[in-house]
Amino acid sequence: MKLNIIYTGYKNYEHKLRVHIILISMLLVLAGIVLAVVPPPPANQNMGIYDTLFVDFNESKCRDCHASDVPDSHHNLVPTGEFGCTNCHPVLPNGSGITMIRDCLQCHNTTFNGMAIGKPHHESSGALSGHCKSCHGSVVDNYDDGHYIPTYAPSSMTPDTKFKVVNQTSGRKWGGCESCHEENLNASPFIAFNNKSHHRLGNLSGFINNDNTKCAMCHDFHNATYGSDSIRYCERCHGTNSLHNIQWDITNTASLSGYGHLGPNDCQGCHASYVAGSLAPGSDLIVPTIYSLSAKKVIEGQTTVMNISGDDFVTTVDGITRSSIIAITDGINNINLTPTNITHNGIIVTIPSLNDGLYGIYALKDGNMESNRKPLVSMPPVIINSAIINSTIVTITGSGFGTYDIAYRNWTNVTINNASRQVQITGWSDTLINVTSTDAVAGDTATVNSIYGSNSAPVT
Ligand code: HEC
Ligand code: HEC
Ligand code: HEC
Ligand code: HEC
Ligand code: HEC
Ligand code: HEC
Ligand code: HEC
Ligand code: HEC
Structure with a gap:
C-alpha cells in the first residue's frame, strides 16, 4: 500500500484534525452496553477498561463490574471483626432508623462516618507494586516479568507515544498510539486522551501530592538518551508482545482494519513507515x-x-x-x-x-x-439444622447467621409464622440463636433473616 505522507514535528502540530469516520451500520449489544462499531480514531471500547477517568466512574459504572456482590462483599467483612454494622450504617441520632447509603462514591475515595476509605483499585497492593496485569490482564505487561523490550535506538519504525506523521489526504495520523487512541468528548462517558487516563490514577500517577518519584513509572528523565516521553518507558507495560496480541474478535475482524492492532492497515498505525508482509511477531496468542x-x-x-x-x-x-x-x-x-x-x-x-x-x-x-x-x-449460605422448642425457648442451630444488633432488627431478625408469633431474641451467634416466645408451638415455621440471606425451618 502506498501512503501519501508528510512529516511534521508533532510538538508544533496545531491544526485541528478532521477525521472521516466511516460508520458501519452495525450495532453490537455487549454486556448491556450499546457500542457503535467504527474504525478508530477514537478506538472502540470493546476491550480493556473504558478509557475514561475515575471521576466518571459513577455508582452505575461500579455496578457494571460489582453487581449482585455488593452487600455481600461488605458483609463478609463483619466476621473479620474489623467492621460492625454501625460503621457503615450509623444509627440516626434520634433513634428513628439507620443510614443505608448505596452510592459507592459517598464512601470510597472519601471519609465516611470517621473512616477514611481508600480509592479502590489503584491503591491496592497490586497496583502500587506496578503489577497492573493483575486486574487489566494481558493487554499490558508487568514491568518485571522479563518481557522483551528492544534496546536498539528507536528507528523510523518505532512507534511514538503520540504520532509521527500525518497523511495529507485523509488527515490520519500514523506512527504512534495517538493515531487511534484519541479522545472523544462527545462519547458518554467521554473517551479521555492517554495522558489524562494515565495521570488521574490517584496517588499512583504522582499528581495528587506532586510526587515526582511516581512519574518514572512511565517517563524517563528529560535529559535521558531518548527524552522524557520515550516509548521505551511505555514498553515496560506495553511490550511488543502484549501490543501485538490485542485484537478484538479476531475470528471475524482479522481481515478488517481498526479492531485492534493486527488488521491489514493497522500496522502503520504504530509503524508509520512499515508495510506488513506477515503477521506481527509474537501475535499468535490474542488476549481474551x-x-x-x-x-x-x-x-x-x-x-x-x-x-x-x-x-x-x-x-x-x-x-x-x-x-x-x-x-x-x-x-x-x-x-x-x-x-x-x-x-x-x-x-x-x-x-x-x-x-x-x-x-x-x-x-x-x-x-x-x-x-x-x-x-x-x-x-456463606444460611442453613438451619434445627429449631427446637422447649417451653417458651426456641433454640435454632445452623450456620451463616452472622451477627445481631437490635438497631438493625428490621433486617436481621427471627420471625415465627410470618411474624404472627411474639419473639424476643436472647442470644445470637453465627451458629446458634436463642429466642423466647410466649405463643410459638411445635409445627410453626421459624425464619432466620441474617445479613447473608434468609432461610426457614419447622419448629419441632
Ligand atoms: C463495610 C461496610 C458495611 C458493614 C460493616 C455492614 N454493611 Fe450493610 N451494607 C453496606 C453497603 C455498602 C450496602 C449497600 C449495598 C448495595 O446497595 O448494593 C449494605 C446493605 C445492607 C442492607 C440492605 C441489603 C439490600 O440488598 O437491600 C442491609 C439490610 C444491611 N446492609 C444490614 C447490615 C447489618 C445488619 C450489618 C451488621 C451485621 C451490616 N449491614 C454491616 C455496607 C456495610
Ligand atoms: C457506607 C459506606 C460504603 C458504601 C456506600 C460502599 N462501600 Fe464499599 N466498602 C466500605 C468500607 C468501609 C470497606 C472496607 C474498607 C476498605 O476497603 O477500604 C469497603 C470495601 C469494599 C470492597 C472490598 C471488600 C473486601 O472483601 O475486601 C468492595 C469490592 C467494595 N467496597 C465495593 C463497593 C461498591 C461497588 C459500592 C457501591 C455499589 C460500595 N462499595 C459502597 C464502605 C462502603
Ligand atoms: C472494570 C471492572 C470494574 C469496575 C468498573 C469497578 N471495579 Fe472494583 N474491582 C474490580 C476488580 C477486578 C477487583 C479485584 C478483585 C480481586 O481480584 O480481588 C476490584 C476490587 C475492588 C475493591 C477491593 C480492592 C481495592 O482495590 O480496594 C473495591 C473497594 C472496589 N473494587 C470498589 C469499586 C468501586 C467503588 C467502583 C466504582 C468507582 C469499582 N470498584 C468499579 C473491577 C471493577
Ligand atoms: C485492583 C485492580 C486493578 C489494578 C491492580 C490496576 N488497575 Fe487500573 N483500573 C482498574 C479498574 C477497575 C479501572 C476502572 C475504574 C477506575 O478507574 O478505578 C481501572 C482504570 C485504569 C485506567 C483508566 C482506564 C483506561 O482504560 O485508560 C488506567 C490507565 C489504569 N487503570 C492504569 C493502571 C496501571 C498503570 C496500573 C498498574 C500500575 C493499574 N491500572 C492497576 C483496576 C485495576
Ligand atoms: C491502528 C490503530 C491503533 C493504534 C495505532 C494503537 N492502537 Fe491500541 N487499540 C486499537 C484498537 C482498535 C483497540 C481495541 C479497542 C476496543 O475494541 O476496545 C486497541 C486496544 C488497545 C489496548 C487495550 C484496550 C484499551 O483500550 O485499553 C491497549 C492497552 C492499547 N490498545 C495500547 C496501545 C498503545 C500503547 C499504542 C501505541 C504504542 C496503541 N495502542 C496504538 C487500535 C490502535
Ligand atoms: C501510568 C503512567 C504515567 C505516569 C505515572 C505519568 N505519566 Fe505522564 N503521560 C503518560 C501518558 C500515557 C502520556 C501521553 C503520551 C504522550 O503524551 O507522550 C503522558 C504524557 C505526559 C506529558 C505530555 C503531555 C502532552 O500532552 O504533551 C507530560 C508533560 C507528562 N506526561 C508528565 C508527567 C509527570 C510530571 C508525571 C508525574 C507527576 C507523569 N507524567 C506521570 C503516562 C504517565
Ligand atoms: C505502569 C504500566 C503502564 C505504563 C508504563 C504505561 N501504560 Fe499505557 N496503559 C496501562 C494500563 C493498565 C492501561 C489500561 C488497559 C485497559 O484498558 O485495561 C493502559 C492503556 C493505554 C492505552 C489505551 C488507551 C487508554 O488510554 O487507556 C494507550 C494508548 C496507552 N496506554 C499508551 C501509553 C503510553 C504512550 C505510555 C508511555 C508514555 C504508557 N501507556 C505507559 C499501563 C501502562
Ligand atoms: C499498537 C502498536 C503496534 C501495532 C499496531 C503493531 N506493532 Fe509491531 N511493534 C510495536 C512496538 C512497540 C515494537 C517495538 C519496536 C521498537 O520499540 O522499536 C514493534 C515491533 C515490531 C517488529 C520488530 C520486532 C523486534 O524484534 O523488535 C515487527 C517486525 C513488527 N512490530 C511488525 C508488526 C506488524 C506486521 C504489525 C501489523 C500486523 C504490527 N507490528 C503492528 C507496536 C506495534
Missing part, C-alpha cells in the same frame, strides 16, 4: 476478554455452573488453535478450572465451593495470556 458472568456471587459449600460471555477464548492463528481455562484467585492462591464447554464467545464452567471472601476470576489462555479480571464474591 470477559464481558460478563452469569452469576457475580457463589455460595460457600455449593458448586455453581457459570456462563461466561466474552471474546477470543479460543482462536486459531496461523493454523494453531489456542484455548482458555478459567482461573480464580484470592490474590495468593489460584485455582484453575477446565471449562465444560468453550467457544470463541463463551465458556461454561463449574465453580467449586469457595471459602467466603472476594476473588478475581479471569480466563487464562495457553498458560500465560490473561483476560481482564472480574470480581466474584463467595458468601
